[in-house]
Amino acid sequence: MSSVSDTAPKPQRRLPDLHVLGPILALVALIVIGAAMNSNFLSYANITNVLARSAFIGIIAVGMTFVITAGELDLSVGSMAAFIAGLMILVMNGALAGMGAGLGVIVLGIGAALVAGLAAGWINGVLITTMRIEAFIVTLGTMGIYRSLVTWLADGGTLSLDFGLRTAMQPLYYGGILGISWPIIVFAVVALLGEGAMRMTRFGRYCAAIGSNDQVARYSSVDVNRVRLLTYVLLGLLVGVATVMYVPRLGSASSATGVLWELEAIAAVIIGGTTLKGGFGRVWGSVVGVLILGLIGNILNLTDWVSPYLNGAIQGVIIVLAVILQREGKAGA
Amino acid sequence: MNDDSGQRAASPRGGGQGVTGRLALSGVDRSFGPVEVLHDVSLVLQAGEVHALIGENGAGKSTTMKILSGYLRPSSGRVLLEGQEARFEGSDAAEAQGVVLIHQEFNLAEDLTVEENVFLGRELRRGPLLDKRAMRTRTRALLERLECRVDPGARVRDLAGPDKQMVEIAKALGREARVLIMDEPTAVLTGREAEVLFAQVDRLRAEGVAILFTSHKLDEVKRISDRVTVMRDGRVVASRPTEEMSEDAMAEAMVGRALSDLFPARSAPVGEGVALRLRDLTVPGHARGLSFDLHEGEVLGLAGLIGSGRTEAMEGLVGLRPHEGTIEIGGHAVRIASPRAAQAHGLVYLTEDRKGRGLVLNMGLRENLTLQALEDFAHPFLDRRAEAEALTRAIRDFDIRAPSRDAKAGTLSGGNQQKLLLAKVLLAKPRIVIIDEPTRGIDIGTKQQIYRLIHDLAAEGVAVIVISSELPEVIGLADRVLVMRQGRIAGEVAGEAKTEDTIVRLAMGLDGKETAA
Incomplete structure (x- = not known):
């Protein structure tokens, strides 16, 4: 055991271990496999299609990374997205008569979605922090509530955006700048901001500390409940953002909207190397995780090796593998 | 300061039980990667003898105990059980041979009862069903042997520290321990609770159990041990009958220099x-x-x-x-x-529970150091260079010894964790x-x-x-x-x-x- 001081030799830079490289290697392998199997795989159209479709889960996964890093969990995001989508459509359809199918209604709809997301996240957070109920139970409950609410709002059917509005909103999903569509741009911006927040702000550091040992954080003058609440509010807001990108794509919402999004988002976070019990998180890993899940589906669709119906099974295998790799990375440390 | 008059492990030709003792280390080295933490350690535990192992944090006491009890294997050198070379495949193998280590942090399932803990992993059965009555009777007998009044049906979570210690010892006895190794058994006990423990140690000694324990409290080492082995920097620097060593002599052997007044004058x-x-x-x-x-x-x-x-x-x-x-x-x-x-x-408070409430053990030194005063490093983005400088200052001012600057807090010895904790709290000025x-x-x-x-x-x-x-x-x-x-x-x-x-x-x-x- 040597004393560390200014004069001590610089610590050797170790090569990043499998724990860090794993998700990237998996992503590269998928790209190589995809390219080898189908010449269309690397085409501009296919790549942007995969990215745009991954954007919804991706935006949510960025928020989920903070929640999981802080040792928490949110199962309600899929239902929440469906509920917000329904609400957004109702608000816009309702305002159509007074405001016309213009920018005003679209801004109103976007505002409603973001506020609803914030509120939904805040409700989860308050129930968990102030009322001290297990996150699993609270979000299992709200998951059922939102799913049921959207079914009720749609009266068991589908809520559809007014046709004129749908046309007016379509550029939000299909448009973009420099040939890159808006969902991809928003996803990229959210991911960059998230990565910055995780690595370079107190919020990110506090999330990791709380996830590792909330008692230590509490004894270190960290306002643990406030940070936890913030992670849920942030996630809710990002669910709102994802919904804003999602609604223009189909222009409708039903009880089938956003089904299993929570599992895909959690899976992406775990595949990316964030530890499920908290304490360590990386946003870029979650982005890689989302892309891995998206590419698997895409490759299965493009090739006829394996039935696309087995998509879920392959994703499941990847998730379990990722966790096994994580554990070995730890044991070796 | 090497003391060759102290009892060394017998040479391989020694053979007989009287010379090699019940459990012994002979010329043991142990390395972790390139770092050798034990050098040529020899140690003999005799039946019916209480052996104290003392040394500063990081002197190699824990590694020595883990090698004795099968948690680690020596890189070279031998472990001798009753004079025969023993190669424990793991702690289970050592326990099967009657060598039991009681960790400083108790290894009990908190939600199970005392008897369930005592028989955990080797439950008594009658056919396919658990024989609860037999286990309860046996547990009660074990606890009675220790003069411990804990109810075998009580949940471990509800027990006080010393009672948990007794349950650990009962568990060890239930495995017919002939060698009992205790890592700082009194660290969390009050003086009176420690007395209870010592009385039980005396009984076990009388029953012929070989006992090794570590402690930082030299007065209790002096009182209850028969032999003291002092380690420093991974070597045995002294091993003598306790009566031949004063507390001062022990402290000096541990530190390697004469200690001036412990408390500075105001x-x-x-x-x-x-x-x-x-x-x-x-x-x-x-x-x-x-x-x-x-x-x-x-x-x-x-x-x-x-x-x-x-x-x-x-x-x-x-x-x-x-x-x-x-x-x-x-x-x-x-x-x-x-x-x-x-x-x-x-106003700040520095907790008594440095592992549970003081430091995030799986985070680095820097993250731990700045956690309490993080706003001073956020403008609004965290200033890593300032954090690194704060760590450099803390390492210098508080003499924190760590394997490296990138080490996780959990890898530091207790004393260095405490210094890091102190540095962290004081960073809030x-x-x-x-x-x-x-x-x-x-x-x-x-x-x-x-x-x-x-x-x-x-x-x-x-x-x-x-x-x-x-x-x-x-x-x-x-x-x-x-x-x-x-x-x-x-x-x-x-x-x-x-x-x-x-x-x-x-x-x-x-x-x-x-x-x-």
Whole structure:
């Protein structure tokens, strides 16, 4: 055991271990496999299609990374997205008569979605922090509530955006700048901001500390409940953002909207190397995780090796593998 | 300082049980990667002998114990059981041979009952079903043998520290332990609880069990051990019958130099200004009606038995627990609802539980160091360079010894963790610091460093409250000692009256009664 001081030799830079490289290697392998199997795989159209479709889960996964890093969990995001989508459509359809199918209604709809997301996240957070109920139970409950609410709002059917509005909103999903569509741009911006927040702000550091040992954080003058609440509010807001990108794509919402999004988002976070019990998180890993899940589906669709119906099974295998790799990375440390 | 007159492990040709003892190490080296942490360690545990293993943190005691009990294998050298070379495949194999290690942190399933723990993994069965009655009877017999009155059906979670220790020992005996190795068994026990443990150690010795234990409390080493082995920097530097070694000699062998006075002399006088004034501070369920003044530059000791409400009262003061009463800081009444609010008023609390509440063990030194005062490093993005500089300063000022700057806090030895914790709390530049058990479970050399740091703090005008179960520490450090009993301040002692005797009497409620002292 040597004393560390200014004069001590610089610590050797170790090569990043499998724990860090794993998700990237998996992503590269998928790209190589995809390219080898189908010449269309690397085409501009296919790549942007995969990215745009991954954007919804991706935006949510960025928020989920903070929640999981802080040792928490949110199962309600899929239902929440469906509920917000329904609400957004109702608000816009309702305002159509007074405001016309213009920018005003679209801004109103976007505002409603973001506020609803914030509120939904805040409700989860308050129930968990102030009322001290297990996150699993609270979000299992709200998951059922939102799913049921959207079914009720749609009266068991589908809520559809007014046709004129749908046309007016379509550029939000299909448009973009420099040939890159808006969902991809928003996803990229959210991911960059998230990565910055995780690595370079107190919020990110506090999330990791709380996830590792909330008692230590509490004894270190960290306002643990406030940070936890913030992670849920942030996630809710990002669910709102994802919904804003999602609604223009189909222009409708039903009880089938956003089904299993929570599992895909959690899976992406775990595949990316964030530890499920908290304490360590990386946003870029979650982005890689989302892309891995998206590419698997895409490759299965493009090739006829394996039935696309087995998509879920392959994703499941990847998730379990990722966790096994994580554990070995730890044991070796 | 090598002491060749001490008993060394017998040569391989020695053979017989009397020479090699029940369990022995012979010329054991152990490396972790490129770092060799044990060099040529030889050690003999005799049946019916209590063997104390002492040394500073990082001297290699834990590694030695783990090799003895099969958790680690030696890189070279041999482990001898009854004179025969033993190659334990793991701790299970060692336990099967009657060699049991009791960890400092108990290895009990908290939600299971005592008897379920005692028989965990080797449950008695009648056919496919558990034979609960037999297990209960056997557990009761084991506990009776230890004169321990714990109910076999009680949940371990509900037991006090020493009772858990007894359950661990009962569990070891249930595995027919012939060698019992205990890692700092008294670290979390009060003096009285330790006495109970020592009585049981005596019984086990009489029954012919070979016992090895580690402790930082040299007085208890002196009292209960038959033989002392001192380690330093991974080597055995002395191994002698206890009666031939004074406590001073032990301490010097551990540190490798003569120890000057443990407690530095006070150089700066206590300030005039009142830093903290408490009136009727009550922490419901734990402490009632605490009133005292704390001056700038003063070191105030807070003594009392464990459970007297010392820790809870101070946790209440800093907002970790709900409290009532008046708190004045620097002459102004303040409301402290959270540790954050306390810190904003320059008041911080350093926990007694450095592993559970003090440091995030799986985070690095830098992240731990700056956690408490992180806003000073955020503008608004975290300034990593400033953090690194703070770490460099802390390593220098607090003499933190770590394998590397990138090491995780959990890899540091106890003493270095404590220094890191101290550095972390002081980074918030407090005016009032409450330090709970500043030196629990750390070696004497580091203790001395920490005492100096506390002393320097007071000299800078910081007001310090030291909570400690070690009376010499409270007496040596503090200008004034408040003694708590059953949630109240039982009395205050200062100057000449500051003796162990008066403090113990106050703590036990014997004040005013005559004793044959």
